[in-house]
Amino acid sequence: MKGKVTSPKKTSEGTMPKKNSIHWFRKGLRLHDNPALLEALKDSSSYRCVYILDPWFAGSSQVGINKWRFLLESLEDLDSSLRKLNSRLFVIRGQPADVFSRIFKEWNITQLTFEEDPEPYGKERDAAICALAAEIGVQVVTKPSHTLYDLRHILEANNNQPPLTYRRFQSILSGLLPPPVPLETVTATMLKHTHTPVADDHDDKYGVPSLEELGFDTDNLGPATFRGGESEALARIYRHLERKAWVASFERPKMSPQSLFPSQTGLSPYLRFGCLSPRLFYWKLTELYKKVKKGQEPPLALHGQLLWREFFYTAATNNPNFDKMSGNSICVQIPWDHNPEALAKWAEGQTGFPWIDAIMVQLKKEGWIHHLARHAVACFLTRGDLWISWEEGMKVFDELLLDADWSVNAGMWMWLSCSAFFQQFFHCYCPVNFGKRADPTGDFVRHYLPALKGFPTQYIYEPWTAPEAVQKAARCIIGKDYPLPMVDHTHVSRVNMERMRQVYKHLLVSSSVSGYKRKLDPPKIPKVDMFLLKANMFTSTSSDDDHEQTSGMRLENKI
Template identity: 55%
Template sequence: MAASRKNSIIWFRKGLRLHDNPALLEACKDAENMYPVFVLDPFFLQQSSYKVSVNRYNFLLESLRDLDASLKARGSRLLVLRGKPEEVFPRVFGEWDITHLCFELDTEPYARTRDARIQQLAEEAGVQVQTAISHTLYDTEMLVARNGGRPPLTMVSFCNLVSRVGDPLPPAPDPPATLPSLGEGKPSADTATTGVPTWQEVGFKEAPTSIFKGGETEALRRLSASFTDLKWVADFKKPDTDPSAFERPATTVLSPYLKFGCLSARLFHVRLLEVYRKHTGHSQPPVSLRGQLLWREFFYTVGAHTPNFHRMEGNPLCKQIDWDANEEHLAAWREARTGFPWIDAIMTQLRQWGWMHHLARHSVACFLTRGDLYVSWERGMEVFEEYLIDQDHYLNAANWMWLSASAFFNQYFRVYSPISFGKKYDPDGKFIRKFLPVLKDMPSKYIYEPWTAPPEVQRRAGCIIGRDYPAPIVDHPVVSKRNIARMAAAYRANKSATDADGGGDGSDDDVAPTSMAAAAAASKALRGRPSKKTSASTATAAAAAAATPKAANKAAAGGGGGADGGKSGTAAVAASSAIAAASAFTARRSGARSKKDVEAAETAAAANLALAAATAAFRAINNSEADDGPGGAADDKPTAAAEEAAAAAMNSTSKARTAGSRGGSGGNKRQRTIQEALKPMTSGE
């Protein structure tokens, strides 16, 4: 092999772009010949190991064609080689007299194994390997090192970390206008065998239906279009966007372009900082557009440094939950025939477009797992893995763990309603009519619950439930209540297992499951009997009338740090105040006949109602619709004061029942009040 000249390969995998591509610049530097290569790896088409839909694969092919056109404009072209990388590269190393192999680092599990093997083969062939970091904003290894050798486990701690580290590197310069030429007369570089194939040639039978076109050119066009309204960019808050918007999606839809590297995250980040410098009072992470990039970075960082991150078993971050193995329910969810139009319309959009809004993803993920069907998040992750054009390994796994309350998010009792959640954005059901045309003539009154429409209304709409559109496969109020109880039991089991192993890791992700279960049970009760006031007014009145320095100090001590810590502290103060107010309120209601019974009933009932008040305070202050998460508001966990109140409530239940049995008719009434307080919440309204 000639050592006097440089013959390089730039190996494209992700990073399907010319802008901000340091690996490409390294391959160009002092090269006599440079071979731009993409390997069509059969791994990504093997149904037994990794499913991919025609929409995502076609997005890839469109991106390759766009990349090829950009390379041709600079005097080169893309060589698409077919086969396993470990078989392709040894052949071309020798045939093309390669001295250097350059590529962008990829931290996904399969990529790590593949790249280690290719580096070994390159070393054996005398080829120098040069890698660059440009798919993420930061070097995730550096972030972990700066965090004491372990990844941060919450978004708050991650944002604190990157604040200490500083802004990421700016994008790399553009490549030269004229690229090094291909070597002439090389068989494996023949244009007849190295062109970009069509989706038919790859082996797909069904045509792609996604409305989103792949490629760097389209990515940069979308980026520019998003920045035409700088105020929208500056004020953007992901939870405020509309999941039902389809004619013009309410977000940037840049995620597929970031996934394939058609768009540089660093370029996006720089453009955002330019806008923020000109707009004081702009939105902040985690809800801002920059926050969306940081969510991506957070999940890449924790995912790349957690074993078995995409599985439940062997994953140290993931709670072990005994999910149901119900293949019929999974198939109904996957095939958009659950009988809940909001859920089925979203799943239809997924199959047709390969994309849906993040809150729509939240809805269907919650429905499949802890909300209604109680099917494992791993099964849902596999479906998203197949159909999403923006499917990103670490982001997909992390979001499913989050939304199933298996990791990162612990408030499993905050359930999305498959009926009311979509209705608040789209009361007329335009989204449903678009993706479920069988329901296009259903009156708005019934479109989210068509099974409640009278038979005559169904006939006029041309949609008979059970014939033209399925009846609901579950009773949402019943199964969601049951699943909250099952999640509570699972949390207790995980807590016991952790204690048996010597306790948690000391991170701010540990939450006592017993008190969380109690909070779930009491949350709804305060909004009905025994108090007629709303959660917000109850919390406010309690905070104003019953706060004590001791309670406030104790509550504030559990508030945590940073902006979210302040909010937690405020909520905790109100919660502690509400405890006192609820205790006094319950004492006034007591109708037991003897002083002893009065004291026992007051003690037990007050503890239960105090828990409801504390939970209501958290919900009121945190605006508690279940939309926080990646792209949403930061999660807020109960503070120590609320945890203690919850534990007291749980421990007092048996005492309350004993007191009730001794107190005659008054005791029975108190027992019913306590039982009402312990009914779990059944919807996310």
């Protein structure tokens, strides 16, 4: 397994010092399949597991309370697992450089290990810590384990460029060996010859803080939809794998009204925080498929959820501007509108479209929404209805969505807004009809928008069409107790489709006439012409129902 190792300094006598190790947890909050942690235990006289509560987690945006709760629960679970091994987790508040400058010397540390961070900000932070360690004479060992593959291998197979189409990405993977098998879980046997120095005041100095200690008001906080931690992740993966009938028939999971609600087999937040190894998930699913299919090799599509994640990580790993339009070489520069009032209505679930609003309320309340619900609200905010930049939607998801990480979140928003990866912009989700098809009874809307619970099913997705008598009977007057639709979807979707057509037309002309070429994947450039032709036909012949998106890529967040 590829990684990085720096050499420690020898003592003045020329001998190697006694090894005292720190394993630095960031993501990768688990004891299973953790190669960097195993390196910390190897031949060490002592080891300490450290987590630094640092602004890196929040990044440039506020992090919602559900996300913080999940993190703290994950740390508590990790500490509990370490206790069973006569060890503890050391939670330290501060900036990594300040913390390590102090504890390297205070604890006489000779080795630091951590999981490689595949994202640009993390790589920059880690380079600074490696430089600090080198100055002090601390050896650094890093190992990749947050992704299925060492992303360098994928890039090397594509002339050191990220593949910007999923088809090209799949083609590259087909020429590589399968992902490494997961490594064994840390056990007491591995710790026979090492120990963790733990003082009596450990909980006071290094315990996991509560939400209240971090300044959160928890009075109105509901029960956790997803409990954080490796223990819960492993319980969920085995429930997930019990769905043998699905694996045997290998049918894509169909959307149903019940699937709009969180399930006890959902895994995406656990992958995001590293409570679950993606390689463990990959190989467990592969083993089950082979068992059911009597040794038959599984198709790539079996691992679609994990591979989409890997695709966006690969696209982002060397692009520090992946989360913004400016300076982002793969992002089409679309002239979005600046409309803070409309953005706020969307974010607060006050658009007047019950399907959209129920999704946004669920997101804020629970920190999770179905992958097709993500498509619906992303399309509505950007190219479908409001024509607001994907960057704004990405920030809201980053704050509220438990499984939103930098690479996948930004990649999904660029894709769904037709800003990258060449989505078919002439397809558009209808905020009324899509909801009707997803949940014909409207129970999802009634659950998250109780103001509308009295409306008959025929009006639940467009309550503004209900007669006044029906509204009074439902005790909800539209425009007073629940907002009127903020836009005329039929009109604005057509206007926005034409705006997008002009953007793509300009892109095609710029690249073919003036010789200007963006750094976009060349095989997709010809498709712009095809999309424009289809868009011209579509806008001249379609009805509003045709705008419903029915094809194209799917980012599977069902896991």
